[in-house]
Amino acid sequence: MKTKIAVLVSGGGTNLQALIDAQGKTLVSGEIALVVSNSAGAYALERAKKAGIPTVTLLKKELGGQEGFEAALVQTLEDNGIQVIILAGFMTILSEHFTSRYPRRIINIHPSLIPSFCGEGYYGLRVHQAALARGVKLTGATVHFVNEIPDGGEIIAQKAVAIQPGDTPEILQRRVMEQAEWILLPQAAEEVSKLYMEESR
Numbered sequence: 415m416k417t418k419i420a421v422l423v424s425g426g427g428t429n430l431q432a433l434i435d436a437q438g439k440t441l442v443s444g445e446i447a448l449v450v451s452n453s454a455g456a457y458a459l460e461r462a463k464k465a466g467i468p469t470v471t472l473l474k475k476e477l478g479g480q481e482g483f484e485a486a487l488v489q490t491l492e493d494n495g496i497q498v499i500i501l502a503g504f505m506t507i508l509s510e511h512f513t514s515r516y517p518r519r520i521i522n523i524h525p526s527l528i529p530s531f532c533g534e535g536y537y538g539l540r541v542h543q544a545a546l547a548r549g550v551k552l553t554g555a556t557v558h559f560v561n562e563i564p565d566g567g568e569i570i571a572q573k574a575v576a577i578q579p580g581d582t583p584e585i586l587q588r589r590v591m592e593q594a595e596w597i598l599l600p601q602a603a604e605e606v607s608k609l610y611m612e613e614s615r
């Protein structure tokens with residue numbers, strides 16, 4: 415039996431696509447059983463549908479805010495027998511109430527070398543804007559376990575990416591995705607899925 419994975423998304427879903435494409439290749443110990451979005455228009459939902467993966471959309475404003483959202487999320491994950499959760503461009507910070515239910519069972523991809531350019535307020539293009547503004551010559555991506563501290567959980571994997579003269583946040587974002595995120599996330603998904611299988615034997 416493969417580990418049942420839920421991927422949580424908010425936007426374009428290129429990291430979700432990398433996970434879908436890795437199934438049966440890099441990702442063999444786990445299967446993407448569900449995609450959950452907190453945004454109705456997320457293109458990631460189309461990617462999931464094309465791959466035949468069930469989707470659920472949970473909207474904070476319809477669920478009475480963060481608490482109602484997390485309660486609905488827990489119910490959805492339980493109903494679907496989810497064992498490992500992957501945050502792939504998921505733009506909501508989860509409370510300790512939620513994260514403590516799944517110790518070392520939630521992973522996140524962040525588009526910088528943590529502890530640089532991370533924590534509250536650092537997400538998406540903002541991370542790359544901050545790296546360029548600071549003038550660092552190397553950035554990258556980090557996959558880490560998720561705990562109650564935003565971007566503060568144990569680091570699983572990191573990959574460095576060079577900044578080039580003339581980079582814009584958009585150009586840099588794309589390079590970090592291609593050279594780091596889309597490689598690291600499927601590898602980490604496999605590692606954590608395998609670990610789950612071993613620990614639940």
Ligand code: GAR
Nearest residue numbers: 425426427428429503523525537538
């Ligand atoms: C990715 O670069 C991901 O690392 C980042 O948002 C982008 C989502 O793209 N996540 C964060 O900033 C989380 N703090 P995608 O929807 O195409 O995967």
